[in-house]
Each structure stands twice: as structure tokens, then as C-alpha cells.
Amino acid sequence: MSQLKNQKPKSIVPSVNKAIDIILLLSQSPDLSMKEIAETLELPSSTCFNILTTLEYRGFIKKNDKSLGYSLGLSIMRLGLQVYENIDIRKIALPIMKELTSIHNETCYLATLAPSKLEGFIIERVESSKTLVVLLPVGDKVPLYATATGKSLLSGFSEEDLTFYLNNVELSAFSTKTIITEEQLREELEQIRRKGYATTHNELGDGASAISCPIKDYEGNIIAAISLSGPTQRMVTQFPAMIQDVQEAANKISRSLQ
Numbered sequence: 001m002s003q004l005k006n007q008k009p010k011s012i013v014p015s016v017n018k019a020i021d022i023i024l025l026l027s028q029s030p031d032l033s034m035k036e037i038a039e040t041l042e043l044p045s046s047t048c049f050n051i052l053t054t055l056e057y058r059g060f061i062k063k064n065d066k067s068l069g070y071s072l073g074l075s076i077m078r079l080g081l082q083v084y085e086n087i088d089i090r091k092i093a094l095p096i097m098k099e100l101t102s103i104h105n106e107t108c109y110l111a112t113l114a115p116s117k118l119e120g121f122i123i124e125r126v127e128s129s130k131t132l133v134v135l136l137p138v139g140d141k142v143p144l145y146a147t148a149t150g151k152s153l154l155s156g157f158s159e160e161d162l163t164f165y166l167n168n169v170e171l172s173a174f175s176t177k178t179i180i181t182e183e184q185l186r187e188e189l190e191q192i193r194r195k196g197y198a199t200t201h202n203e204l205g206d207g208a209s210a211i212s213c214p215i216k217d218y219e220g221n222i223i224a225a226i227s228l229s230g231p232t233q234r235m236v237t238q239f240p241a242m243i244q245d246v247q248e249a250a251n252k253i254s255r256s257l258q
Contacts (some may be wrong), residue, residue: 015047015051018041018043018047018051019051019054019055021041022037022041022048022051022052022055022061023055023060023061023072023076025037025040025041026061026070026071026072027072030069030070030071030072031064031067031069031070031071032069032070033067033068033069033070034048034049034052034068034070036069037052037070052070055073056070056073058075059073059074059075060072060073060075060076061073061076062074080115088257089110089112089123089215089223089224089253089257090110090123090124092253092256092257093110093124093215093224093226093253094124094126096226096249096252096253097110097124097126097226097249098126099249100126100226100228100245100246100249101126101127101128101228103245104228104238104241104242104245105128105129105130106128106228106229106230106234106235106238106242107125107126107127107128107135107228107229107230108125108126108226108227108228108229109122109124109125109136109149109210109212109226109227109229110122110123110124110125110149110224110225110226111123111142111147111149111150111153111224111225111227112153112223112224112225113153113223114141117161117164117165118144118165118168118169119141119142119143119144119150120141120142120143120144120147120149120150120153120225121139121140121141121142122136122137122138122139122140122141122142122149123138123139123224124138125137125138128230130230143169143174143204144165144169145169145171145178145179145185146174146178146179146200146203146204147200147203147204147210147212147227148198148199148200148210148211148212148225148227148229149198149210149212149225149226149227150225151188151189151192151198151200151212152192152197152198152212152213152214152222152225152227153214153222153224153225154185154189155189155192155193155198155214155222156214156216156221156222157189162186162189166182166185171185174203174204174205175202175203175204175205177200177201177202177203177205178203178204178205179203196213196214196247197211197212197213197243197246197247198211198212198213198225199211199212199239201232201236202232207231207232208229208230208231208232208235209229209230209231209232209235209236209239210227210228210229210230210235211227211228211235211239211242211243211246212225212226212227212228212246213225213226213227213246213247213249213250213251214250215250215253215254215257216254216257217254217257217258218257218258223257224253225250226246226249226250226253227246228242228246
């Protein structure tokens with residue numbers, strides 16, 4: 001499981017290495033029993049039990065009382081959030097986001113994919129001074145199919161990833177504007193890829209509209225999305241002026257990551 005098995009340093013601590021193997025295994029295959037974990041990682045039962053007990057005590061894993069299977073715990077999530085707080089893209093994007101908000105005085109969001117690849121995850125926000133809609137907090141998860149940043153992220157999915165997403169997410173309606181069919185979503189994603197930006201109009205039923213553009217890494221992969229969001233009646237008249245500025249902001253962040 002662990003990459004350390006290929007080139008093991010002399011100073012490695014075996015028990016720590018095995019604990020990391022267990023965490024990595026459960027990140028890929030949750031709800032495994034102790035027997036399944038021990039067999040998969042070729043660990044003695046007593047060793048596996050001791051490590052699982054320690055990890056559970058520290059909150060890194062949790063045990064399902066019904067299935068007796070183990071999954072990752074809240075401590076892992078908290079560490080993940082701390083990583084998000086320190087990732088370079090936030091530091092690079094924040095001044096650009098502030099500039100975008102100062103120009104248009106609408107709320108700017110930065111989002112990336114949640115680890116499951118089934119939701120978006122807001123990692124930064126610069127608030128408008130005149131926002132009249134509900135603000136999404138940093139750390140909030142958002143549906144990919146019903147948000148502008150989400151659609152920007154989805155536009156970078158391979159056919160395999162998109163099929164996986166559609167097989168595992170129910171396209172539920174938040175409003176009459178929400179896309180709820182695979183055909184509609186695929187068609188809109190094609191338009192987004194062609195135009196280079198995504199838009200939404202009250203698709204979450206919150207009275208907000210948004211425009212978003214994808215952010216790419218050095219290999220050209222879409223790894224995040226930036227957006228401007230505000231009340232629909234105000235945003236619609238500003239869209240033409242916003243499109244180029246949001247695109248330039250996304251491109252500027254992308255260049256800084258390369």
C-alpha cells in the first residue's frame with residue numbers, strides 16, 4: 001500500500017508506517033473489518049488490532065457498531081481542512097479575487113473538488129459590500145451540477161470521471177432553473193468547454209446568479225474555479241462586462257501555478 005515499501009529509509013518506524021498504510025487503505029475502501037484490513041496489508045492480527053485501537057482512540061478512524069467495519073474519522077477531516085487553509089492556490093488567488101471584487105463589487109468565490117469528486121468545496125471567499133443573497137462560507141460543499149464553479153470543475157472531467165459522477169449523484173432540482181437530466185448537463189458542459197466560462201441563474205433557488213471560469217495547473221488540468229456571484233437582477237446586466245475580467249483572473253491564477 002505505502003510508497004515507502006519501495007524505498008524504505010533505515011530510520012523508518014514500522015508501526016507508524018503500518019498505521020499510514022491502514023489510513024490509506026480506508027481512504028480507498030471504507031467500512032473494512034479488522035480481518036479484511038489485516039489480510040489486505042498482511043499484518044498479524046494482534047498488530048492490526050493494536051494499531052486500529054490507537055487510531056480509533058485518536059479519532060483518525062471510527063468503527064461502525066453495526067457492520068463492525070472501520071472508516072476514516074473526524075481527525076482526518078480536520079487535518080484535511082488545515083491543508084486547504086495552507087494550499088498555495090489560496091495565497092495566489094486571494095489578491096486577484098480582491099481585485100475582482102473591488103472592480104465589480106460582487107462576491108468572489110474560489111472552489112475546488114472535494115476528495116470524493118462528487119461535490120465542490122469552497123476554499124476562499126471575498127465578500128461584496130452590497131450582497132443581498134445568502135453567502136456560502138469557506139469550507140462549504142456545493143453541488144457541481146447546480147453552481148457556476150461546480151460546472152467549471154465538471155467541464156474538466158474525463159468521460160470516465162463524468163460517467164462515475166453521473167452514476168453516483170442524483171440531479172435533484174433546487175429550483176425550476178436547475179439542470180436535472182444527464183443530457184442537459186452534458187450539453188451545457190460542452191458549451192462551457194467551448195466558451196471557457198460557466199453561468200448560473202437561480203439554479204440553487206437562492207436568487208443568485210454567477211459567472212465562473214476554470215483554473216488550470218501546469219499540465220492544463222482544471223484544478224479549481226473562480227466565480228463572481230450576486231443577486232440575479234443585478235448580475236444579469238453586468239455579465240457582459242464581467243466575463244472578460246473573470247476569465248483574466250482565472251488565467252492569471254493559472255499562470256502563477258505554472
